[in-house]
Amino acid sequence: MTATGTDTQAGRATRVRRAVGERLGDRRPTSRQVVGLVAVAVAAIVMVVLLARTADVADVPNLEAPEGFVIAPPPTTAAPGETAPTLPGVAGTTTTITPPNEGNARIDGIVVGPAGPVGGAVVRVERFLPEATQVVDAIAGPDGRYELEGIGGGRYRVRAFRAPAFAQATAELLFLADGEDRALDLTLEGFADPRVRLVAAPNPPFVGQPVNVVVLVSDRVVDDDGTVRTGPLPGVTVTLQASGPFTSLGPTSGTTDGSGQVAFAFECTAPGSTLLTATAVVAPTTPGGGRPPPPAVPAGPRPTLPGDSTAPGAPVTPGRGVS
Known part of the structure; x- marks a missing residue:
């Protein structure tokens, strides 16, 4: 009898809560409603950001400085009220200076032609550097002998000639060590005749x-x-x-x-x-x-x-x- 009465009271309480809920309305959102509200909020935030980035500068109002404030001019090195000076161009050309050919090496020999020694022949000695070519000339004596000392080591091209009739058909290519004494005879061909x-x-x-x-x-x-x-x-x-x-x-x-x-x-x-x-x-x-x-x-x-x-x-x- 007691148990039955208790069940009856519990049932009444449940029915009362349902009736109150139906009358007042159920205010608690479901999980689907929560997810929907979050998605709407994120979409609204993204829309605001996009609108801010794509807004035209012309649409932004020109805010004037309050009374008493002065807007500073762009920075410049010129004095107030003056324009920056214009520097004139400098006339001239760029010149590359080739260092002199100096060292402890030496080249000597004799210049000969088809008929014997060629006096007065020019012996052109060219030293090849990574960024330049050093040129030194030696003049053969009456007996055709020449001498060039105090030059540096390296790669060389040596040829002889005497205008307008004698020239060396093929130049001599050699490597000269610093301090080396090299004997080098040169042979010329005649080109005076037609x-x-x-x-x-x-x-x-x-x-x-x-x-x-x-x-x-x-x-x-x-x-x-x-x-x-x-x-x-x-x-x-x-x-x-x-x-x-x-x-x-x-x-x-x-x-x-x-x-x-x-x-x-x-x-x-x-x-x-x-x-x-x-x-x-x-x-x-x-x-x-x-x-x-x-x-x-x-x-x-x-x-x-x-x-x-x-x-x-x-x-x-x-x-x-x-x-």
Whole structure:
């Protein structure tokens, strides 16, 4: 009886709470409602940040300084009321100074040409540094001997020349240790005489057909830097002779034009081998301006190089075989 009464009271209390809850409304949010409220709050914060970042500066109100306050001007090194000075440019060029070639090494030897020692030849010694090239010249004596001492060690290029007739075809490359005494003889080639070349077309020629022969005469001069320069030699008298089965189709003598060339025509009359010989005579002065005679060489007579003409005024006969 007691237990039943107790249950009845508990049931009444539960029913009363439900009735009160229904009347007042249940104010406690569920878990889904809490998650929804958090998501809405985060979205609102993100929207505010984006709006703040994308706002145009023009939309920001121009706040004026309160009365009594002065806005400071931008910082400057110029005095108040003055503009910054403009510095004028400095005229000149940048110059790189190459240190002198000094040390304890030594190079000596003799300069020789086709006819013997070449006195007065320039021996150019170039020392290669990482950022520069040191150049030192030595002058050979009358006996062709030269000497260069007190130079530093390193990589060197050595060559000799004497304008306008002698030059070294290939320079000497060497490594010189500091304190080393190196003996180095140098050999020069002669370039005082003109160069005569003969070109035939077709080569070999055909029997019964004409063959054109062009003779080219060029001048060779060594400049003050030791470089051999070649140019056409106009106004040179050239005589062409043919031995064997060739018949001339025109004059066999002519004068080189402005390009240093003169042309001839022959006809091959029979098969076999023959030799065409071109004789060029170079006078001290020629109708085309010519070349002056080169200075005499104290060491001896000027040599005759194979395939080239001799000194001015003397005929030479370099040739090319044509078969």
